[in-house]
Amino acid sequence: MSAYILRRILSTIPVVLFVMIFVFSLLYLAPGDPAAILAGDQATQTDIEAIRSQLGLDRSFPVRFLEWAGGVFQGDFGTSIFTREPVTQMILQRVEPTVSLMIVTLIIALVIAIPMGVAAAWKRGSLLDRAIMLFAVLGFSVPVFVVGYVLAWGVALQLGWLPVQGYVPLSDGLWPWLRRLILPAITLSGVYIALIARITRATMLEILQQDYIRTARAKGAAGRTVLFVHALRNALVPIVTVVGLGIALMISGAVVIETVFSLPGLGRLTVESILRRDYPVIQAIILIFSFVYVIINLLIDISYTLIDPRIRY
Amino acid sequence: MITRRSILGAAAATPLLSIPSLAQNSTRILRYVPSSNLTILDPVFTPAAVSITHGYCVFDTLYGMDADLQPVPQMAAGHTVSDDGLTWEITLRDGLMFHDGEPVRAQDCAASLLRWSRRDGFGQAMAAATESITARDDKTIVIQLTRPFGRLLHAIGKPHSSPAMIMPERLAKTDISEQVTEMVGSGPLKFVADEYVSGDRVVYEKFADYVPRDEAAAWTSGGKVMNFDRVIWQIIPDPATAAAAIQAGEVDWVGGILPDLAPLMEAHPDVNLFRQDPFGLVSVMRFNHLQAPFDNVEIRRAVLAAVNQTPYMQSVTASEANRSECLAAFPCGLPGVKELGEGIMGSLDVEAAQAALKAAGYNGERVVILNPTDIASIHPHGLITADLLTRMGMNVDLQDTDWGTVVQRRVSKEPVDNGGWSIAHTNWPAISIANPATNATTRGLGEKGWWGWYKDDQMEQIVADWLSAGSEEEADTLFDMANARAIDQVPTVPLGQSFQDGAVRSDLTGLLQGSVSMFWNVDRA
Numbered sequence: 078m079s080a081y082i083l084r085r086i087l088s089t090i091p092v093v094l095f096v097m098i099f100v101f102s103l104l105y106l107a108p109g110d111p112a113a114i115l116a117g118d119q120a121t122q123t124d125i126e127a128i129r130s131q132l133g134l135d136r137s138f139p140v141r142f143l144e145w146a147g148g149v150f151q152g153d154f155g156t157s158i159f160t161r162e163p164v165t166q167m168i169l170q171r172v173e174p175t176v177s178l179m180i181v182t183l184i185i186a187l188v189i190a191i192p193m194g195v196a197a198a199w200k201r202g203s204l205l206d207r208a209i210m211l212f213a214v215l216g217f218s219v220p221v222f223v224v225g226y227v228l229a230w231g232v233a234l235q236l237g238w239l240p241v242q243g244y245v246p247l248s249d250g251l252w253p254w255l256r257r258l259i260l261p262a263i264t265l266s267g268v269y270i271a272l273i274a275r276i277t278r279a280t281m282l283e284i285l286q287q288d289y290i291r292t293a294r295a296k297g298a299a300g301r302t303v304l305f306v307h308a309l310r311n312a313l314v315p316i317v318t319v320v321g322l323g324i325a326l327m328i329s330g331a332v333v334i335e336t337v338f339s340l341p342g343l344g345r346l347t348v349e350s351i352l353r354r355d356y357p358v359i360q361a362i363i364l365i366f367s368f369v370y371v372i373i374n375l376l377i378d379i380s381y382t383l384i385d386p387r388i389r390y
Numbered sequence: 391m392i393t394r395r396s397i398l399g400a401a402a403a404t405p406l407l408s409i410p411s412l413a414q415n416s417t418r419i420l421r422y423v424p425s426s427n428l429t430i431l432d433p434v435f436t437p438a439a440v441s442i443t444h445g446y447c448v449f450d451t452l453y454g455m456d457a458d459l460q461p462v463p464q465m466a467a468g469h470t471v472s473d474d475g476l477t478w479e480i481t482l483r484d485g486l487m488f489h490d491g492e493p494v495r496a497q498d499c500a501a502s503l504l505r506w507s508r509r510d511g512f513g514q515a516m517a518a519a520t521e522s523i524t525a526r527d528d529k530t531i532v533i534q535l536t537r538p539f540g541r542l543l544h545a546i547g548k549p550h551s552s553p554a555m556i557m558p559e560r561l562a563k564t565d566i567s568e569q570v571t572e573m574v575g576s577g578p579l580k581f582v583a584d585e586y587v588s589g590d591r592v593v594y595e596k597f598a599d600y601v602p603r604d605e606a607a608a609w610t611s612g613g614k615v616m617n618f619d620r621v622i623w624q625i626i627p628d629p630a631t632a633a634a635a636i637q638a639g640e641v642d643w644v645g646g647i648l649p650d651l652a653p654l655m656e657a658h659p660d661v662n663l664f665r666q667d668p669f670g671l672v673s674v675m676r677f678n679h680l681q682a683p684f685d686n687v688e689i690r691r692a693v694l695a696a697v698n699q700t701p702y703m704q705s706v707t708a709s710e711a712n713r714s715e716c717l718a719a720f721p722c723g724l725p726g727v728k729e730l731g732e733g734i735m736g737s738l739d740v741e742a743a744q745a746a747l748k749a750a751g752y753n754g755e756r757v758v759i760l761n762p763t764d765i766a767s768i769h770p771h772g773l774i775t776a777d778l779l780t781r782m783g784m785n786v787d788l789q790d791t792d793w794g795t796v797v798q799r800r801v802s803k804e805p806v807d808n809g810g811w812s813i814a815h816t817n818w819p820a821i822s823i824a825n826p827a828t829n830a831t832t833r834g835l836g837e838k839g840w841w842g843w844y845k846d847d848q849m850e851q852i853v854a855d856w857l858s859a860g861s862e863e864e865a866d867t868l869f870d871m872a873n874a875r876a877i878d879q880v881p882t883v884p885l886g887q888s889f890q891d892g893a894v895r896s897d898l899t900g901l902l903q904g905s906v907s908m909f910w911n912v913d914r915a
Binding site: 086110114118122127130131157160161164167170171229233237240241242243244336337345346352355 | 427429430431435436437438509511551565566568569570587589590591618624625626627628630631634635637640764776791792793794795797798799801816818830837838839840872911
């Protein structure tokens, strides 16, 4: 097992290398000039060229790439073209809101979706099953920003129960932190509740048809025991897969939610950086996201062996 | 170890901490939402409005603009001019201090003016007439000119894009192609670097050693009295969220409200609309003068004649109170501006326009319109222009892209078949293009000038004469000449003026009008 984990970790190196080259090339070839954006509307060609030269944007592709890659291998992602701050510092400032949002979203999604999926499978064909599946369809089909605006209008503006926007770090206290995250997390969790509930239901339905479930029932096992001990544990492999991939997909959902609820997270930083062509920031964020994605996949694979001892690597 | 008991305990305790009256001392805080994120801190390096707003917090200027848009002493106590008009001596007033505790010296001002004059258009015009900017002593700045430059105070006191802000000499010596990132000024607010998170918040603290002037505050002049201890900018990228935040009382002031949301603000009992800039924004259609077909003045005139400003302005705002047509090359409402385009613009006669095009020798050249889809106030203009030119019989290629790409592509002087362009639209703060020297849209500097590269030696002579005019009457005459010349030669098509309102909580008083939000004089009732 440890040899497998080591192999998998080593295999991330070429992936990350490829991402580095690909992202750098893509941004190099993409239209848009940060120097022109920096210089503003009144700038002359001379002004823009001076800024390009000052930022080193006039150097050749190989020189720029090698300099950047050399920095990355030393843990230095460079400096933002616009704010002149170290990229690492900018990213660290923005990590907490995004991670907080993802954790709270995931907790809400798991706490609601798995019982929903199990209940729908257990009461297959009932009104409850149909209601849960209807909710799942709505969760998929209603855009998150619509849900976000409706919740902000109703819960925050009309009822005044929660703040409209903004983020408070966890260091300021658990409740202030949570207050700011409840609405965005509920908004973002809708699609994941729908996804996980449907997968749970489908997997549970399949497992509840298995011989060993019939045997457990024949031996007099209680319904709850059959459901949660025999069936659910065996249904966890696909659920864990979906949850893991959901975490990766959440990053894209976070972009919209962070904008709607004004959370200063990585999603917003990504969009801002792309729009203004802040190359060092974009490169660092994509690289980090790629690495996180690879690690999540690894953790998913490792978790299989814990859930199902029959799986061996 | 986190236990259920500790979590419940923390959750029970923290609401108390979140009640402002218990959690905070008597610090008075003003919460403001700027129209865009602050990424560039150096207000001389960039003309971005948000950076200038930030600049007025941290920095001060030698001269400010009063309510009549005339330059009046700000950091300066006053000035003298030699009889030949070539030597200007500006004396600093007492009590000026930088935020790092150092006194403001004439050397700091001279270095700051030099740096500013390398970037700003008006500054460059001043530099062209300047032999040297030096400090005679710690209190006296000497500007030695090579020829009279009557508008010197207008230049160093200009309120926008870009004001001549004063910073310590060590910072002012930074090359103009490089940003100053250390924020040390002598303005009424200190920048709190430790709390700055681009994209989230900008924090300022009242500068205790700031000595305001005695005069009443107006625009960028007068006594900059800070009534709040801290000003916190909260970056809210979504306009609807910003509107919700001010309705909920989470912020005090939103710099710019989306026109669609203005009625909501008006209807709210605790929120008022506030028009920050009474002169607004001017929308313009800019031609590429280096390439056919718009290197031909007759074709430009044909387009000018066909342009009706109403749909352009309607696309920016549905509210009639927030838009106005302006048949002039300079923004209407500003001193000295006369509308001269009556009967020249907006005939709406497409058949006549088609005939004019034909007579001008239009040969079906492709007209590439660069159109940013991510700028709501500009994107519709590209669509309207494309429709108009198509109806006029032009071979239109509307290229929708993002602002970042537009900004890059519009500096290309290549033909359209090689990535070039023919038309691009943009907005200018009216105050930025208020006179012949600062109006980049009418200047005739050619390839040294604003993108589009309109070359007109006659216009440049008018500008030079205006800058050195010996009397107001002469200056007014030259101003009219510049206006008429621009309407005749059509370097740019003016598309009208629009006004964006901000929103403020109704308990705020003392808000000042100006081209940007200003936080002095503001108080809570």
